[in-house]
Amino acid sequence: MMPATEPKDALREFRQNLRAAPKRMLETAFRSGPPRTDRSRSTFVFGNVFLHLHSVRTHRWSLRWLTTAGLGIATLAAFLITLVTGVLLMFYYKPYPDAAYQSIKDIHFVVPTGRFIRNIHRWAANGMVIAVILHMARVFYTAAYRRPREFNWLIGMALLVVTLGLSFTGYLLPWDQLAYWAITIGTNIAQSPREITDALGITEYFDPGGLQRLLLLGSDTVGAEALIRFYLLHVMLLPLVLAALLAVHFWRVRKDGGLARPADADEILARERHEETYPVFAELPQKTYHLAAIVRGRTPAVGRGPENTVPSMPHLFYAELGVLMVTICICLLLSICWDAPLKELANPNVPENPAKAPWYFLGLQEMVSFSAFMGGIGIPTIVLAGLGLIPYLDRESEGTGRWFGGPGGWPLVRFSLVFGFSAAILIEAFAIRFGWLREWFPNIHQLVITVLNPGTVLTAVYAAFSIGAMRRYNSTRAGALALFTCFLCGFAVLTVIGTYFRGPNWQFFWSPSDWPVH
Amino acid sequence: MTTQATAKQSRLDPEPMPRRDWLGLGALWTMGASFLFAAVGMMRLPKAAVLPSPSKKFKVALPETLAAGEPFVPPGRAVALFRDPEGVYAISLVCTHLGCIVKPGAEGFECPCHGSRFAPDGEVRKGPAPKPLPWLKVSVSGGVVTVDEGAVAPQGTKVSA
DSSP: OOOSSOOOOHHHHHHHHHHHHHHHHHHHHSTTOSSOSHHHHHHHHHTSTTGGGSOSEEEHHHHSHHHHTTHHHHHHHHHHHHHHHHHHHTTTOOOSTTHHHHHHHHHHHTSTTHHHHHHHHHHHHHHHHHHHHHHHHHHHHTTTTSTTOHHHHHHHHHHHHHHHHHHHHHHHTTOBHHHHHHHHHHHHHHTTTHHHHHHHTOTTTOOHHHHHHHHHHSSSSSSHHHHHHHHHIIIIIHHHHHHHHHHHHHHHHHHTTSSOOOTTHHHHHHHHTTSOOOOSSSSOOSSOOOOTTTSOSSOSSSSSOSOSEEEHHHHHHHHHHHHHHHHHHHHHHHHHHOOOOOOSBOOTTSOOSSOOOOGGGHHHHHHHTTOHHIIIIIHHHHHHHHHHHHHHHOOOOTTTTSTTOSTTHHHHHHHHHHHHHHHHHHHHHHHHHHOOHHHHOTTOOHHHHHHSSHHHHHHHHHHHHHHHHHHHHTOHHHHHHHHHHHHHHHHHHHHHHHHHSBOGGGOBOSSGGGOOOO | OHHHHHHHOOTTSOOOOOHHHHHHHHHHHHHHHHHHHHHHHHTTTTSOSSOOOOOSEEEEEOOTTOOTTOOBOOTTOSEEEEEETTEEEEEEOBOTTTOOBOEEETTEEEOTTTOOEEOTTSOEEESSOOSOOOEEEEEEETTEEEEEEEEEEOTTOOBOO
């Protein structure tokens, strides 16, 4: 009698399993199957370790072009580009003086695609700095830093600092004249607390400036030790810190309830789309769903449905990939058109004249040309502290999620722009035309100049203007709007003067063609 | 009295800490303290004890034709040497502002980086430099001048052979 089932044939089963293995591997990797239904789209997101930093559904407001302009994702995209190109450059780069310069020359002239990859690395790094500043401005002007997103604003500030640190440490690596003198100046800025301790005569006992410089350089001159330290910071420490902070930053965006939006976002969207707001629940729910413990913010789904959201897959992801592609395209185009510069081999005896830092530090360099400590450490610390405090001082709710939202609004921002630009230009023009305290009173005490220089005067004028705006509109947000706008104006004016109007010996010239031949 | 006070205690008041919690907290704080201590200890490694920079002392012979008040910069050194009837002296060319190398000229020194100007004796005339250029320790024997870039001499120290 035949058995009811076929006899087990291990060999045949093995063949079948082998044939099915690729498909099963795919199935086990993507367990939810293709994202075609809302349900599988959800599992597509929350079942993936990388994607689940996003929420499963995204509010339509977050997807509007005007909400973010994609600036945060553009920053991330630029970072990813520098990551990939940076790893490629590490194949050839040798972090040792002279050898470093030769290896960059090799990359530029000999290595296949080396020049192109290095150009992309440089342009993406510049793009990342621009994008991170614009992203910060976007978050500020849409008042998106407010409760419950205060802490994420602080994480963002840390990311800004790490981004600038990455750029700066990368600046030394080519070991050319530009690199050498920018790092000499930069590490001496780290040492500039000595301006205070020297003036007080306590450097012998308490020397934080000297310690900072020693830790950065590993020596008392810029040499092999400094290069290997900057290399370590650039390729290992800072990227690790940045990646960790990025993870927290994105996670927080989700946990804080997605992107900030106005309370009446649904009505605005409905008006734009010429439709009624679509109620999911036909009648008031009988029960309040208490999600407050899971997601912060107001309890959702009371009286109206959690609508106006769309599945993150595909809507959000395609938008993000679009921003990624645009960022890559911009970097490629710039890299085809303009090469990253490489000057002569570093010469410790002849400074570049003028020796200029990367453009985003030229505002600082302009302030440093009045007082090393105040321009390089004092005022940046004040600015960072001020920016960090904004979400803890502005506890209002008017205007959240709207461009230039809050009391004062766009008219105040416009006025602040005019004021911020005029104040910065006037103070700079005065200092350029008439000089400053040292020229009038050669024997004046250094502390007086440290406390009273064009940089501190400008900071004080801005602070006073901001307090005026706060009183006039009776609102902290108005004060913040005025201050932040002024800060951007000051940054722009100082950067432009440092970049275009400073020539040899840091003298003022209307145009680089007026520079003396030397 | 005591019983009344106990009765008035709210249920929201914190309970006295159980021994186990106390031990747990103690363990946590100990761990935190030891990590902090370890972090401070680890900072000793990057703080170099021996600096790998080349020697700061060097010997040089001044040219016979060097006029009084005219600077002589030995190749590869950030020092200007001068000779006048009172003797030989050396002034550092490292700007006291942010470490650029200043250029000696007829009317003193000027810094290419941020526009500091110094008088011929090193005093600050203009710009952001917080301190005068330091004078360096010099010794002369048999026409050969020994300069120590690491040792600062009081301003006006001139050494004759």
